[in-house]
Amino acid sequence: MSLLVGAAVVLLLVAAGWWPMRRLGAGIAGPGLVERAALALALGAAATGLAQVLVSACGRPATAWVPAGLAALSLLLCRLAPAPEWPAADELPATPLPRLLMLLLVLVALVSVGAAVGTPFSADGVRIWAAKARDLAASGASEAPSLHDPDRFGVHRRYPLLVPALLAPVFAWSGPEAAAGPKLVLAALNLALLGVASGLLRRRGPLGLALLAALAAAPLLAGLEVRESAVSGGYADSTDALFLLLVVAGLLRLRSAGQPGRTVAFLALAGAALISTKLEGAVELLVVLTAALLAGGPRVRVLAAAALALLLAAPTFVIQAGVVGGESGFDPALLRDGPALVARALPVAAGLAGAALDASSFALLPLLLIAVLLRRTPAPAAPAQREARALALWMLAGALAFMAVAYLTTGMIPSRHIHTSAHRLVWHWLPALTLLAAQVSAAPARAEDRSVRVAA
Amino acid sequence: MARRALLLVLAGALGAAAAAVGREPGLAVPGAAAWAARHPDPRVVDPASEAALAAQVDGERRRDAMLLLAALGAGCLVVAAAPRVASWTGGAPSAVLLCGSLGLGLLQLGRSAAGQAAGMRDGSWSVADETLERIAPDQAATMRQWRETIAPGDAVILVGSDPWLYDLVVWALHPRALYPMLLDIRPSTSVEQVQRGARALPVGRDHAVRWVVDLGVLQPDGPASHPPLIRVDP
Numbered sequence: 001m002s003l004l005v006g007a008a009v010v011l012l013l014v015a016a017g018w019w020p021m022r023r024l025g026a027g028i029a030g031p032g033l034v035e036r037a038a039l040a041l042a043l044g045a046a047a048t049g050l051a052q053v054l055v056s057a058c059g060r061p062a063t064a065w066v067p068a069g070l071a072a073l074s075l076l077l078c079r080l081a082p083a084p085e086w087p088a089a090d091e092l093p094a095t096p097l098p099r100l101l102m103l104l105l106v107l108v109a110l111v112s113v114g115a116a117v118g119t120p121f122s123a124d125g126v127r128i129w130a131a132k133a134r135d136l137a138a139s140g141a142s143e144a145p146s147l148h149d150p151d152r153f154g155v156h157r158r159y160p161l162l163v164p165a166l167l168a169p170v171f172a173w174s175g176p177e178a179a180a181g182p183k184l185v186l187a188a189l190n191l192a193l194l195g196v197a198s199g200l201l202r203r204r205g206p207l208g209l210a211l212l213a214a215l216a217a218a219p220l221l222a223g224l225e226v227r228e229s230a231v232s233g234g235y236a237d238s239t240d241a242l243f244l245l246l247v248v249a250g251l252l253r254l255r256s257a258g259q260p261g262r263t264v265a266f267l268a269l270a271g272a273a274l275i276s277t278k279l280e281g282a283v284e285l286l287v288v289l290t291a292a293l294l295a296g297g298p299r300v301r302v303l304a305a306a307a308l309a310l311l312l313a314a315p316t317f318v319i320q321a322g323v324v325g326g327e328s329g330f331d332p333a334l335l336r337d338g339p340a341l342v343a344r345a346l347p348v349a350a351g352l353a354g355a356a357l358d359a360s361s362f363a364l365l366p367l368l369l370i371a372v373l374l375r376r377t378p379a380p381a382a383p384a385q386r387e388a389r390a391l392a393l394w395m396l397a398g399a400l401a402f403m404a405v406a407y408l409t410t411g412m413i414p415s416r417h418i419h420t421s422a423h424r425l426v427w428h429w430l431p432a433l434t435l436l437a438a439q440v441s442a443a444p445a446r447a448e449d450r451s452v453r454v455a456a
Numbered sequence: 457m458a459r460r461a462l463l464l465v466l467a468g469a470l471g472a473a474a475a476a477v478g479r480e481p482g483l484a485v486p487g488a489a490a491w492a493a494r495h496p497d498p499r500v501v502d503p504a505s506e507a508a509l510a511a512q513v514d515g516e517r518r519r520d521a522m523l524l525l526a527a528l529g530a531g532c533l534v535v536a537a538a539p540r541v542a543s544w545t546g547g548a549p550s551a552v553l554l555c556g557s558l559g560l561g562l563l564q565l566g567r568s569a570a571g572q573a574a575g576m577r578d579g580s581w582s583v584a585d586e587t588l589e590r591i592a593p594d595q596a597a598t599m600r601q602w603r604e605t606i607a608p609g610d611a612v613i614l615v616g617s618d619p620w621l622y623d624l625v626v627w628a629l630h631p632r633a634l635y636p637m638l639l640d641i642r643p644s645t646s647v648e649q650v651q652r653g654a655r656a657l658p659v660g661r662d663h664a665v666r667w668v669v670d671l672g673v674l675q676p677d678g679p680a681s682h683p684p685l686i687r688v689d690p
Binding site (some may be wrong): 107120122127138175224347358359368416 | 517
């Protein structure tokens, strides 16, 4: 029963995202139907999640009416206001998926969905994501006792609520202890990440395909062991990684998009969803947008997208401002405490290096990305390649600085905090960095294709 | 030819290194213990639990190093056997990393599939709506009993710090109002003493009925003078 409810909600999210995908996703959606459905699911989850958070901030429970209403609206708009041209004239050509790669993707999809739906929620999956989702199914975030009564059970009260709001209707319709349905929604978002990556990477030549294979083979995507799995515990890290990938895909498209307003809207939607998914999502968006400006991205469009993203994420900020006991868990004063910084320098450096070399979570993907990003391109680099490399390196620097500051100032013992979370923070960045690595190494003609076509 | 020979030598060396690392009990960061002794972290309050965590992390680091070396060795072997792979990735080093990554990914994919198949056989993997039996077969009946006993509008004061049991009760007793207390009650404490102590607590008084759940007694090491679920008031 729960699994069927989960499947129905996934279908509603795909339907809710179909019109935004057709309207805003030109040049980002893949050529295949499954890849387009993956982007529709991602955008549907973003739009529905933001709407649910708004409804919840207004004191109403998160029910199935919002996804159902948005799905109906999206399908209606597909009839009333269809996308102008599909595929867009300025899209990069896509390489067909080799059969072995297709087989790998299907295997990963099956095993990862199995690892999600067949196992119960555990650890933070119980304490944070499922607990908040069940609360939101019963009452709005402006009233939920777990957010407003300091004595009541409530972990990380300031965490954003987009993912719990997506899961809430499934919990409401399932039994009191059902897990398969809500976890199917999380597994679908995990697969949306792969589907969107597939659509983006196979427009970037043979190396794009190779990097897609390496990303799909990351053990975290399908693992059963809770600490090293994106699916089995019921965590929201792949959703964060999905929205971060959309933000970077939007940024790559921003300079050359034929209709920049739509790409700005795409970027804002993905950015607002990123802010509303995890607490670190806001910092990640700040890092990516700053990196884009430093890499020479179109300033006005980037800033317009940032402003719109903040506006769309306003309900999240309102909810966060209203919760009680929102302890930060970090002590910035430690950055001025010399002995504490010295004590933490080695464990933090070793922990961050260890997270990048975490073969049981990522195999060799981080090393492969670093090798591709840092190697010299044989031909003179095209502007799109240079911008992608600069964006990737600034992002990498920003991500490292963010993690280093977070673990140097944590209220926990740094090695303990790193052990529980660093590999998950690294995962947020890997799909986006994979896209940038492929963009850096795409043949100049391919990378320039788009702007040349637009000019023509 | 020279590149192929070099790759084969590297594969052998990496394989030997992986085997050597695999024989170690753990892989500590060089100098980490001395560093921690010279520069203690301001937050460390329980050196024993930090030492246990360090041993666990050293073990995980050893496993990661072993997997990393073995995957690199396997990648070298594949690229030596099929040099054209390097043309897909723009060079031998990235081809080695890609092949090693794919090998490791497939291995872990197989492990996950095998784990799910084994779970299906022993009942720990299922898409059924009932999950308590899979989470805690020993406590499932108790949790269901508690759900019958504690009304959804009642308050539950949760005592004890076992994280696994804590999660279990949080999952099983939803939507009842939970009030966690970070304290432990001695098993020898009588029911009356627990009730007296709980009645003095200010939490949950706006609910019709309050209960105490003692996680320390839910999975006891020895005999206890009070049950894990006690009605406090009225």
